[in-house]
Amino acid sequence: MQNFTTVIVNMMKKDKFFASQGGPIILAQVENEYGSYELSYGEGGRSYTQWAAKMALSQNTGVPWIMCQQWDAPDPVINTCNSFYCDEFKPIFPTMPKIWTENWPGWFKTFGGRNSHRPPEDVAYSVARFFQKGGSVHNYYMYHGGTNFGRTSGGPFITTSYDYDAPIDEYGLPRYPKWSHLKELHRAIKLCEHTLLNNKPTLVQLGSKQEADVYEDASGTCAAFIANIDDVNEKTVIFRNASYTLPAWSVSILPDCKNVIFNTAKVGSQTSTITMLPEQLKNNWEIFVEKAGIWGKADFTRNGFVDHINTTKDTTDYLWHTTRLFVDQNEKFLTNGIKPTLVIESKGHALHAFVNGILQASGSGNGTVSPFTFKSPVSLKAGNNEIAILSMTVGLQNAGSFYEWVGAGLTSVKLEGIKNGTMDLTNTAWTYKIGLESEHLRIYNADGAKNMKWTKVSEPPKNQPLTWYKAIVDAPPGDEPIGLDMVHMGKGLVWLNGKQIGRYWPRKAPFDKCVKTCDYRGKFNPDKCNRGCGEPTQRWYHVPRSWFKPSGNVLVIFEEKGGDPTQISFSRRKVSALCAHASEDHPSFVTNNMQNIKPRLELKCPNIKHISGFKFASYGTPTGTCQSYGVGDCHDPDSISVLEKLCLNKNECVVELSEEHFKTELCPDKTKKLVVQATCS
Numbered sequence: 001m002q003n004f005t006t007v008i009v010n011m012m013k014k015d016k017f018f019a020s021q022g023g024p025i026i027l028a029q030v031e032n033e034y035g036s037y038e039l040s041y042g043e044g045g046r047s048y049t050q051w052a053a054k055m056a057l058s059q060n061t062g063v064p065w066i067m068c069q070q071w072d073a074p075d076p077v078i079n080t081c082n083s084f085y086c087d088e089f090k091p092i093f094p095t096m097p098k099i100w101t102e103n104w105p106g107w108f109k110t111f112g113g114r115n116s117h118r119p120p121e122d123v124a125y126s127v128a129r130f131f132q133k134g135g136s137v138h139n140y141y142m143y144h145g146g147t148n149f150g151r152t153s154g155g156p157f158i159t160t161s162y163d164y165d166a167p168i169d170e171y172g173l174p175r176y177p178k179w180s181h182l183k184e185l186h187r188a189i190k191l192c193e194h195t196l197l198n199n200k201p202t203l204v205q206l207g208s209k210q211e212a213d214v215y216e217d218a219s220g221t222c223a224a225f226i227a228n229i230d231d232v233n234e235k236t237v238i239f240r241n242a243s244y245t246l247p248a249w250s251v252s253i254l255p256d257c258k259n260v261i262f263n264t265a266k267v268g269s270q271t272s273t274i275t276m277l278p279e280q281l282k283n284n285w286e287i288f289v290e291k292a293g294i295w296g297k298a299d300f301t302r303n304g305f306v307d308h309i310n311t312t313k314d315t316t317d318y319l320w321h322t323t324r325l326f327v328d329q330n331e332k333f334l335t336n337g338i339k340p341t342l343v344i345e346s347k348g349h350a351l352h353a354f355v356n357g358i359l360q361a362s363g364s365g366n367g368t369v370s371p372f373t374f375k376s377p378v379s380l381k382a383g384n385n386e387i388a389i390l391s392m393t394v395g396l397q398n399a400g401s402f403y404e405w406v407g408a409g410l411t412s413v414k415l416e417g418i419k420n421g422t423m424d425l426t427n428t429a430w431t432y433k434i435g436l437e438s439e440h441l442r443i444y445n446a447d448g449a450k451n452m453k454w455t456k457v458s459e460p461p462k463n464q465p466l467t468w469y470k471a472i473v474d475a476p477p478g479d480e481p482i483g484l485d486m487v488h489m490g491k492g493l494v495w496l497n498g499k500q501i502g503r504y505w506p507r508k509a510p511f512d513k514c515v516k517t518c519d520y521r522g523k524f525n526p527d528k529c530n531r532g533c534g535e536p537t538q539r540w541y542h543v544p545r546s547w548f549k550p551s552g553n554v555l556v557i558f559e560e561k562g563g564d565p566t567q568i569s570f571s572r573r574k575v576s577a578l579c580a581h582a583s584e585d586h587p588s589f590v591t592n593n594m595q596n597i598k599p600r601l602e603l604k605c606p607n608i609k610h611i612s613g614f615k616f617a618s619y620g621t622p623t624g625t626c627q628s629y630g631v632g633d634c635h636d637p638d639s640i641s642v643l644e645k646l647c648l649n650k651n652e653c654v655v656e657l658s659e660e661h662f663k664t665e666l667c668p669d670k671t672k673k674l675v676v677q678a679t680c681s
Contacts (some may be wrong), residue, residue: 027137122381181269290437307409584673629675
């Protein structure tokens with residue numbers, strides 16, 4: 001580890017990247033969340049932490065070193081917080097800054113699991129509370145969602161998508177309203193910057209669950225955060241002789257200790273609806289079918305089973321196991337139609353069972369606890385039978401104590417329902433082969449494809465296991481991000497022009513424990529606001545446009561258990577609806593010199609798109625939600641024409657709720673708002 005750390009530090013020093021050299025790196029980290037596992041290693045764990053810190057300090061970077069989630073980091077190494085909330089976190093030493101290294105804006109997805117969603121109101125609440133309670137440095141994990149291209153996903157079972165419900169999605173599009181709400185949050189905090197940096201907070205209790213932290217100096221400069229940590233009830237409080245209504249589970253930011261310019265629970269920024277527009281593949285297919293079982297020369301034969309990961313060294317997901325079984329012609333199941341049952345126990349992560357070259361069934365773990373038991377009736381014939389089991393990993397264990405010892409692969413194979421009762425095949429002779437033949441020959445790239453004899457077909461076969469598909473495809477038109485729709489396939493790997501997009505597996509989530517509407521109030525956990533019940537955890541797979549050539553793009557797919565390749569399509573990720581609202585009672589935006597600006601509505605199309613039209617606009621008392629808005633009993637009939645005049649053909653625009661634009665004299669006894677649904681093109 002010291003050699004590795006030294007190599008990285010020297011690379012940074014060579015290019016003068018550390019702040020001590022005039023570069024941009026202000027902090028360096030050694031280890032990550034080791035404190036969560038240290039106790040499992042006893043005294044060795046504690047001494048390792050001390051050694052790692054000392055080793056890091058010896059690198060002489062000239063910038064502070066940090067350890068995340070490390071409760072015994074030695075001075076001067078700074079321990080930091082990783083969590084959904086870090087407002088109550090305190091560093092070990094009072095002289096050290098309060099640093100939040102990972103604010104989790106969502107959660108990762110696992111194949112066969114539900115999709116976790118963290119509301120923007122709660123993310124904003126956590127950030128505001130952190131700075132309210134003296135936070136110094138805050139960092140999002142992740143701010144831009146990612147993609148686990150190839151076989152790089154952790155896990156097991158973590159999806160190819162690592163979008164993480166981040167403010168910017170894995171395709172590079174802002175996730176509204178999370179992105180824009182957090183933008184407004186940080187704009188508000190920035191207005192408090194000078195006061196926060198130069199003063200310590202004074203706590204003011206405003207109720208049993210309501211409090212203010214006030215930053216103030218002798219010159220009268222003042223900033224305040226007023227929090228309502230009640231996760232159910234809205235409360236009205238008196239602060240400095242003024243009344244403030246606080247939504248449940250919210251923080252109001254007052255850069256001048258008077259005006260509320262932002263409340264974490266009031267989302268006034270735009271929202272968007274994302275649509276995946278399919279572009280059907282139009283091409284001629286070529287196929288190659290793998291042999292089930294040992295191909296070429298066997299790697300080795302052994303009585304019993306080996307650990308999958310230790311055998312493949314993670315060079316491939318696949319490990320073949322084959323054995324032979326003789327069936328007496330007098331076996332009753334040959335005539336009574338009651339098939340024997342193959343029972344397999346595995347440490348994970350998935351498997352396909354073949355008998356005499358025919359796929360019998362597939363099994364897998366549940367994504368959190370990999371070991372599983374597989375049971376399936378199988379078709380055997382009188383005489384010799386070959387049982388071939390393709391064991392598979394789906395990502396590797398990436399956290400936990402002693403996780404390098406967490407293995408995978410078969411541990412037991414038995415055959416039930418024969419005349420002798422149960423036949424234990426575990427310790428018979430098993431022949432092994434690492435990987436797939438075509439994978440070994442790299443037929444997914446241009447050079448490897450020449451080594452295989454592909455078969456041209458007018459119609460690609462459906463529901464056929466162990467099949468490689470190749471097609472020449474065009475890039476979808478336009479400039480929108482691209483996803484590959486694999487919902488009609490089974491499980492496997494896919495490449496474009498030799499670059500591996502990743503594992504695909506449209507495994508469906510359970511049908512329960514999802515919510516239609518997420519309540520942002522109260523502490524978040526990954527199962528609080530689930531979506532996607534009964535649907536594939538991941539349907540689309542991100543394909544960067546930079547991976548496409550002008551023409552002659554080669555798409556190669558390895559399908560393990562069978563699917564319908566005629567249904568595969570590229571899909572363009574497009575903003576189909578852009579909605580925004582602004583209300584007269586929403587906190588006004590305040591400039592750096594604390595000048596009030598009237599409530600306003602902001603619209604912005606992604607990338608270089610422009611506002612091309614308005615499907616709805618109403619100033620007054622509109623009803624409904626995005627894509628289902630309706631006019632209320634108070635409505636300015638010129639609303640759409642005003643929006644068209646101010647915003648049409650622009651990438652972004654700002655519309656104030658003022659008498660200059662709207663009939664503000666309408667419904668004087670009602671609080672009016674402006675609601676808009678626009679299109680971008």
